[in-house]
Amino acid sequence: MNFGYSPKVEDLRLRVRTFMDEHIVPRQRQWLDEVHAGRYPVSFIEELKARAKAEGLWNLFLPHLKDDEPGTRLTNLEYAPLAEIMGRISWASEVFNCNAPDTGNMELLHMFATPAQREQWLVPLLEGTIRSAFAMTEPDVPSSDATNITTSIRRDGDDYVIDGRKWFITNAAHPNCKIFIVMGKTDPDAESHRQQSMILVPADTPGLKIVRNIPVLNHISPEGHCEVTFTNVRVPASNLLGEEGGGFALAQARLGPGRIHHCMRSIGAAELALELMIERAQERKTFGKYLHQHGAVGEWIAKSRIEIDQARLLVLKTAWLIDEVGAKAARKEISMIKALIPQLHTTVCDRAMQVFGAMGVSPDTPLADHWTWGRALRYADGPDEVHLQAIARMEIKASKETLGACAAYLNVPPRD
Secondary structure (H helix, E strand, O other), rough: OOOOHHHHHHHHHHHHHHHHHHHHHHHHHHHHHHHHOOOHHHHHHHHHHOOOOHHHHHOOOOHHHHHHHOOEEEEEEHHHHHHHHHHOOHHHHHHOOOOOOHHHHHEEEEEEEEOOHHHHHHHHHOOOOOEEEEEEEOOOOOOHHHHOOOEEEEEEEEEEEEEEEEEEOOOOOOOEEEEEEEEEEEEOOOHHHHHHEEEEEEOOOOOOEEEEEEOOOOOOOEEEEEEEEEEEEEEHHEEEOOOOOHHHHHHHHHHHHHHHHHHHHHHHHHHHHHHHHHHHHHHOOOOEEHHHHHHHHHHHHHHHHHHHHHHHHHHHHHHHHHHOOOOOHHHHHHHHHHHHHHOOOOHHHHHHHHHHHHHHOOOOOOHHHHHHHHHHHHOOOOOHHHHHHHHHHHHHHHHHOOHHHHHHHHHOOOOO
């Protein structure tokens, strides 16, 4: 792969960074004030979205846009550095209509929706007039293995009836969230990976209840990471997404590119943390020296630069692989970045917080919020342990073909 960005991507990087600096960063204080007052800052977000759309910085994440769909057609590799820039501000990606979980949901609808479903839900999502939620994780089972989910999706005549409880459902508290993509079991007796299906549930459907917006490390996100119950929720059979029994396959198709997006935004957050750390280390003195002149702080700066650049290259390689061979063939690399990046994210933020002292854990810097989200990402889209196990299994499987080939490198004396 070519490690340089193309002129097209360099132009977009400049435009996105300029837009961030001129229109988003100056509104960070207003964002925090409105969120702390218990309001979602819809008004100025909509204003910024209109501006980004007018400048052609819209739906940058979706490689397979059609001619009549708004947005810039970029590969995953081309989009990755743009997502990194957006990741410097936690809410910035919504301005460009590139926010999770809408991106993954739009991918699903783009690939599997019927024409009627596309018209009703994909079109307004692409236009940015509504938002969406993806309801898979459940509190009573280990949802990192999607075959464990217990939510029931039962056929009843021309309808499906849904019963179950979900939690940490991102976006469910957003005032513009209008549609849930719900994963549940349509046939508990089928083969384990054919029991699940996905179904579209409008947010105003009777029986769907937002129980609470769950704080993450005592931090409340205004868009929500919610507990949601489905009690005798009835929707038309035409709301089924894809085919019955295809839910597990749909989930795998959705998660690959989404993990790339999360990881690049995390690298953006880590990059910002490093920049803040470097500035602070040149401004603050202790014991007669600038902080960067103390060995520990200088080492943190150096290690952070090395680790961020290593991680970025691995993510770019993974994005390139998805473009070249698809998410399924790149699943090892996807697991590798998902296990690596959240820990990098929190490690660099933690170092920067330490350099800032008590200020680093206050709202006066973005570091505490970024650290909190980085820690949560060690669960989102599969916990570290699941990805590490998957990588190990793939490595062991690959070794079977050449098992014993390393014997010649051993210096074991011959047996009598």
